[in-house]
Amino acid sequence: MLLALLCHAxxxxxxxxxxxxxxxDLWYDTDGKVVxxxxxxxxxxxxxxYMIGEDxxxxxxxxxxxxxSKDLQHWKFEAKIIENGVTHPDLGKQRFIERPxxxxxxxxxxxxxxxxxxxxxxxxxEAGVFYSDNITGPYKFHAGERPxxxxxxxxxxxxxxxxxxxxxxxxxxxxxxxxxxxxxxxLSATECTQLFKRQSREAPAIVKVEGTYYMLSSACTGxxxxxxxxxxxxxxxxxxxxxxxxxxxxxxDTQAASILxxxxxxxxxxxYVGDRWMDPDLPNSKTIIFPLVIKDGKCEIVPANQFExxxxxxxxRY
Ligand code: DGJ
Numbered sequence: 571m572l573l574a575l576l577c578h579a580x581x582x583x584x585x586x587x588x589x590x591x592x593x594x595d596l597w598y599d600t601d602g603k604v605v606x607x608x609x610x611x612x613x614x615x616x617x618x619x620y621m622i623g624e625d626x627x628x629x630x631x632x633x634x635x636x637x638x639s640k641d642l643q644h645w646k647f648e649a650k651i652i653e654n655g656v657t658h659p660d661l662g663k664q665r666f667i668e669r670p671x672x673x674x675x676x677x678x679x680x681x682x683x684x685x686x687x688x689x690x691x692x693x694x695x696e697a698g699v700f701y702s703d704n705i706t707g708p709y710k711f712h713a714g715e716r717p718x719x720x721x722x723x724x725x726x727x728x729x730x731x732x733x734x735x736x737x738x739x740x741x742x743x744x745x746x747x748x749x750x751x752x753x754x755x756x757l758s759a760t761e762c763t764q765l766f767k768r769q770s771r772e773a774p775a776i777v778k779v780e781g782t783y784y785m786l787s788s789a790c791t792g793x794x795x796x797x798x799x800x801x802x803x804x805x806x807x808x809x810x811x812x813x814x815x816x817x818x819x820x821x822x823d824t825q826a827a828s829i830l831x832x833x834x835x836x837x838x839x840x841x842y843v844g845d846r847w848m849d850p851d852l853p854n855s856k857t858i859i860f861p862l863v864i865k866d867g868k869c870e871i872v873p874a875n876q877f878e879x880x881x882x883x884x885x886x887r888y
Pocket of ligand 1: 609668669724772773791792793825
């Protein structure tokens with residue numbers, strides 16, 4: 571009897587470690603409100619994921635919302651970390667934000683947000699930088715300008731193992747990708763390497779696996795989905811492989827926002843986080859999470875409508 575009870579307890583403990591991720595629906599936060607965090611960026615602190623993204627409930631004037639979760643399923647609303655008219659007087663008027671991404675700088679102990687800082691008709695082509703002593707804010711405006719004077723739109727960030735950070739953005743009227751190396755405090759760019767010249771890539775998302783950088787990116791087709799492409803390199807700022815198709819011709823109706831690394835006790839898994847824009851309108855765009863299988867130098871998006879993940883072991887099952 572005792573053995574039976576024990577076995578039951580063990581199997582219960584194990585099954586409760588599995589979290590089901592279901593794609594296609596709106597997400598609701600722990601207060602029952604629709605999660606608004608499009609073009610999401612993530613930062614993991616201990617066992618908690620912090621997610622920031624565009625609040626598109628007003629469509630064109632996104633504030634930046636922050637949520638937290640331990641399982642990417644139950645999201646607690648933390649704060650509006652950047653707010654129209656509050657954080658900066660131009661925000662919500664001459665300027666709006668897209669694709670906010672979050673970094674932590676170990677040296678300065680500050681949280682830093684980099685984002686696309688834009689004006690009418692995407693003519694400003696600037697990057698915005700904000701910082702805070704606390705992850706949940708309040709965030710202060712640091713800069714809104716073309717990094718190193720270069721026109722910059724869609725963007726992401728990447729922090730290497732040694733703490734070197736990069737702002738990667740679509741530059742010079744959507745022609746090339748700029749790999750901007752950030753200063754030690756992550757508040758400004760110090761140099762730019764232009765890559766993928768005249769290949770018009772946007773929505774870049776980079777992950778490093780066993781010494782190789784893998785980058786997913788899309789073509790520039792506004793809010794319409796298009797073919798996601800993969801490139802990889804052993805060097806962040808050179809030797810990237812020619813772009814190759816990954817996934818179907820519309821990236822399963824998504825555009826990359828981030829790639830998450832799930833480091834478990836048994837294995838490390840990767841998750842592709844993408845936006846299903848205009849589904850059917852901007853405020854109702856969905857956030858989609860697919861397993862990204864990176865193994866033996868190969869990388870594949872698994873377009874599972876539903877899958878399970880065990881954050882303790884790092885395993886994924888279907
Ligand atoms: C695609 C970009 O990835 C989005 O962030 C946004 O800028 C739209 N284009 C606007 O059309």
